Amino acid sequence: MGLGSDIQQISSAIFYLISRPKQLWREIRLLSTGSCVGYYELLGDDVLEGHNQAFSLSHKPLWLNLGYWKEARTYPDACSAMARLVADTAELCENDTVLDVGFGFGEQDLFWVENYRVKRIIGFNITSSHVERARQRVERRGLSESIDLRVGSATEIALENESVDKVVALESAFHFDTRVRFFREALRVLKPGGKLVLADVVPAIGEKPGGLSHWIGLRRWGVPRANLYDREVYCEKLRKSGFVRINANCISDDVFPAIARYAEQRSRGLSMEEVRIELAADEIGSGKGTALWSSRVGLMDYVIFSAERPRT
Numbered sequence: 001m002g003l004g005s006d007i008q009q010i011s012s013a014i015f016y017l018i019s020r021p022k023q024l025w026r027e028i029r030l031l032s033t034g035s036c037v038g039y040y041e042l043l044g045d046d047v048l049e050g051h052n053q054a055f056s057l058s059h060k061p062l063w064l065n066l067g068y069w070k071e072a073r074t075y076p077d078a079c080s081a082m083a084r085l086v087a088d089t090a091e092l093c094e095n096d097t098v099l100d101v102g103f104g105f106g107e108q109d110l111f112w113v114e115n116y117r118v119k120r121i122i123g124f125n126i127t128s129s130h131v132e133r134a135r136q137r138v139e140r141r142g143l144s145e146s147i148d149l150r151v152g153s154a155t156e157i158a159l160e161n162e163s164v165d166k167v168v169a170l171e172s173a174f175h176f177d178t179r180v181r182f183f184r185e186a187l188r189v190l191k192p193g194g195k196l197v198l199a200d201v202v203p204a205i206g207e208k209p210g211g212l213s214h215w216i217g218l219r220r221w222g223v224p225r226a227n228l229y230d231r232e233v234y235c236e237k238l239r240k241s242g243f244v245r246i247n248a249n250c251i252s253d254d255v256f257p258a259i260a261r262y263a264e265q266r267s268r269g270l271s272m273e274e275v276r277i278e279l280a281a282d283e284i285g286s287g288k289g290t291a292l293w294s295s296r297v298g299l300m301d302y303v304i305f306s307a308e309r310p311r312t
């Protein structure tokens with residue numbers, strides 16, 4: 001996107017906001033903090049901006065990820081499929097103590113305990129309203145014994161060295177300040193041979209988000225600039241942090257085209273339950289769905305990363 005169209009878009013946004021002082025104030029606050037907490041308060045109970053139903057629907061699933069749409073046709077199914085992909089990559093099993101960082105409303109933790117029977121999950125999240133609501137949901141399901149959710153940051157994990165079998169971060173690590181500090185913490189708390197799995201979004205290989213609209217998009221969303229590197233650099237940083245058996249599985253084609261279509265359908269007034277996504281073969285991999293992400297934040301590569309702490 002050129003500077004001219006950047007300026008045009010931004011000036012029309014400014015004119016729009018000047019006539020709405022409350023929203024203008026909110027935008028200024030979002031841009032000045034650079035933390036994701038304000039953004040998540042704004043999202044409320046929906047992954048899409050502007051669709052917050054203020055937790056008024058008790059049956060509404062509270063996922064906050066883009067979903068893995070390879071076989072799923074609805075948003076909740078796509079989100080559970082994403083949680084399943086992370087769990088399968090991490091080889092979650094009954095004996096595992098799992099550290100989950102950036103758990104949103106805890107939807108994935110309920111899923112992993114109920115479907116993978118993991119022994120224990122300890123979660124950290126910096127958005128305290130997420131932690132509060134997630135805890136209530138865990139309690140209501142009678143799973144407080146196995147799921148322990150706390151307020152805390154990925155970059156200062158209040159756990160003993162070598163205390164967990166797996167560390168997972170489902171669509172949250174791009175927020176961490178910085179992601180590399182989290183890698184070091186993950187290595188520290190993992191037992192030898194333990195596994196780290198991340199579902200993460202990064203710039204396309206060799207690219208770096210730039211320009212005013214990306215700066216605004218990333219700042220609003222709370223993504224530090226230090227985290228803007230592609231999957232090859234990412235793997236190198238994992239290696240330098242001490243991890244081995246590093247793998248990167250790109251799933252962009254099964255994420256972006258469908259979530260873009262989902263967002264479009266919701267913007268037409270359809271509810272989460274009403275939207276079913278059926279993509280034609282030529283729409284997958286056509287790059288259509290990445291346009292939205294590419295113009296807003298410049299992160300177009302959705303990758304499942306896995307790595308292990310060496311056994312010795």
Ligand SMILES: C[S@@+](CC[C@H](N)C(=O)[O-])C[C@H]1O[C@@H](n2cnc3c(N)ncnc32)[C@H](O)[C@@H]1O
Nearest residue numbers: 063064065102103104125126127153154172175
């Ligand atoms: C996109 S949401 C994903 C939520 C959830 N994993 C899901 O799939 O529904 C990102 C989450 O990461 C959390 N988060 C962001 N930065 C964090 C940090 N530094 N430490 C811990 N959690 C963080 C946010 O509060 C939010 O709950």
